[in-house]
Amino acid sequence: MTTLRTTIRPLGIAAAALSLAACASVVAAPAGAFRVGSGYEVSLGRDWSDISAVMAGKTRKVRLLSIDGPLLNRLYLTDGLAPGDFLIKPEIKERPTPVIRKDMSASERLEFITDSVAALEYQRVELAKPRPGRIGEASGVRFDLTAQTREGLDIKGAGVIAERGGKTYVLLYLAPAEHYFDASLAKVEAIMASARLG
């Protein structure tokens, strides 16, 4: 096995934001309109926290919201991703993460989701039940997802990956299978349905 000398990977989510209140870079995302990017808005049915600043592999185009902290619920919302953009940005060149390409096939879009989730700290990532879905005016695929944390906790996911005008939009919700996933699924589905691309 090879050894590389680089800087520590900021654990971001896992270590930093165990307690949202303790972290100054967490900002409120109050109920109502939430602007994901230029001309892209969703409607939040309750107050969330915007923890984008403490997420691992953060980029300008990806917002991360949570209610109870990133270990208990996460909602990734991306602005239109162009070829070369990431959901999770690599920390170093030698450990790349999935990237949007201009000639992606339908199954490669789903692979972009599963491999990006695997690039976070999740294991045994499996996508299930792909079906037609949309984010505002962008049409795409709605999917469910299952995974596990390293500690063996079962995680469930739901989301949409959609395309419009050469840009890819992702909405991805992840939470522990026990209690938390179901507790917020309806809220997330309402957010999905509220998306408006200008």
Next chain:
Amino acid sequence: MRAVPVSLAALAAALALSGPVQAAERLAGSRPDIASVEGGLWGEMDKVEAEARTRGDLNRDPALNAYMHEIMCKVAGPHCADLRVYVMDRPYFNASMAPNGYTEIWSGLLLRASDEAEVAYVLGHEFGHFVETHSLERYAARKMRANVAMAASVVVAVAGASSAAGATTSGEAQSIIDATRGTIDLIYYAQMAALFRFTREQESEADLLGQRRAGQAGYDVAAAMESWRGLIAETQASDFKRVRRSESRSSIFDSHPLSADRIAALETQARTLTPGGERGRARHRAAIRPFLPAWLRDDLRRRDFGQTLAVIDRLAAGGEDLGVLNYYRGEAYRLRRGEGDLAKAREAYLAASGQPDAPAATWRELGDIHRRDGARAAAKAAYETYLAKAPQAEDAWMVQDSLSSLERSS
């Protein structure tokens, strides 16, 4: 896991108070006095082992676990009853054997071993550290304290990462983190590394003992050199210059490179041992065959496609499983998408499609590649084959969509 830093600190304190420990070859069935330093170490490892049993990446397949236990018993002889093997689904070459008998073998090692003889050799190497009580020698040399302090510093660095993203720490700690970036938590690594970082002399001793043990168990002693050479070849096959220029290690905890003299020493010893032992190639392949798709997918997710391709070449050398292996070869080229890679992906998928064990997805990928190439008829035929082979697939409607859009545009 949060309690670990505290217990490591307690262990460090205990070590500071105790005198040097006389290290000797251990006897089968022996357990240390619970109040002794070694007893304390066993207690720590018992806790790590208990955690391992609940981890998400533990492979619970009874047949695979029984097979690993069987190889270990051949190598470990009378110590077999003291050892417990856990297969962890982690895409790195690694094995370890703790003083309490808690043994891990990672799927990345099983995927990279060509046969049972190579697995036996690596287990023999770990058994060498175990039976020669190398961890205790590290205590005696008082170096463990430095390691425990290092482990604690990693924990501190992790805890501090929230406020200082991109903080650096000692090179020693850094290599553990880098080798496993993102896949396993650092506290676990720090804990394991404190125990499994041996001296260069101990590594050489374990190499030779492992080879002798494997030979005594009836395995081909040449497997020792071949395991290490395979790892070196894989490093050289990396997509990344910095990786190619780095030195290979026998495990992620090994701080000493697999140097030419380590391999030369194995060659020299091999000449004194009985040649012509068994390789157990068919048995090994039969045991790992059900896991090839999942383990190759895990390996692809490391996204060093040059290395995965080297692993696949090794697996394909015997001419078996060519449907599965060529499919994953195609996946590696498709995902890498370098100059000429899509053409290589197409060739690999085509090679897979002629084999009885080709996954249905081979035809979906062929359809996508032909479609990109503008080869409409070929794309259509490939999509139709996919739908015929996997009518119940959850993504069948997506492939049907692609097919319909081809038909509309023709």
